[in-house]
Amino acid sequence: MGNEGDDRDVTAAPPRTPRGVPLPIAAFLVILALVGGFLANRPGHPLDSSADAGFLRDMSAHHAQAVDMAMIAYDGSDESVLKTVSYDIARTQQAQIGRMQGWLVLWGLGARGTQPPMAWMAGHGHGGGGEVPDRMPGLATDEQMDALEAASGVEAEILFLELMIEHHKGGIEMARAAVDTASEDVVVDFARGMVTAQQSEIDLMNDMLVERGAEPVDD
Structure with a gap:
């Protein structure tokens, strides 16, 4: 009985060691951590002088005038289709202003930059071959805005449509x-x-202009 007749080689099991991470995997994890740290510390948003920031700032200002024009038309007209179109333009562009300003805030950038308006368009085939435009494209003048406020009836509707198309x-x-x-x-x-x-x-x-007996605005 017992183990006297058992000729198996019974040896002590090697001591258990803590299960570590294999060296190749450990090296990969170190590299991954270093890369992750670099990416975390790298600027994660456009610069103040970037085209992204310039576009968002200038388009916000551009949209603001469209909202003003649309509300003038909405308040001054009794025609249901024009009121619907003007209100939709005002609502949509006001919401887009919020999105654009939100991105600037997210990136830690101010609503106004250090560069003049429209500088981001210079040198990219826009704004006169590298020159900063004097005005934003399509922006109504103060005189045109005054005329829109003073107009009434179909005349006001036509003027609004023409100005908004431009x-x-x-x-x-x-x-x-x-x-x-x-x-x-x-x-x-x-x-x-x-x-x-x-x-x-x-x-x-343009279809609405034709319905009112006016010429469509050319593209």
Whole structure:
């Protein structure tokens, strides 16, 4: 009985050691941590002088005038379709102002930059071959805004549609420049969507001009 007849080689099991991470995996994790630390400390947003920031600031100002124009038309007209279109423009562009300003805040950038307005468009095939434009494309003058406020009836509706179409055309020019020059995907996608939406509104407003006996605004 017992183990006397058992000729198996019974030896003590090697002492158990803590299960560590294999060296190749450990080295990979160290490299990953270093890369992660670099990315975490790298600037994660556009610079103050970037096309992204310039576009968001200038388009916010551009949209603000469109909101003013649309509300003048909304308050001054009794025609249901024009009131719907003008209110939709005001609501949409005010919401877009909020988004654009929100991105600037997220990136730690101010609503106003150190560069003059429209500087981001210079040198990219926009704004006169490298020169900063004197005015934002499509922006109505003070005299045109005064005329819109003073007009009434169909005359006011036609003037609003004409001014807003020109305003949208300018906005499309700015948005296309942003598609070409911005580096943030959210800004590029936003600008690209703006081109499509505003061109659709231009087509609608040109139809409304024809319905009122006026000539459509050429593209």
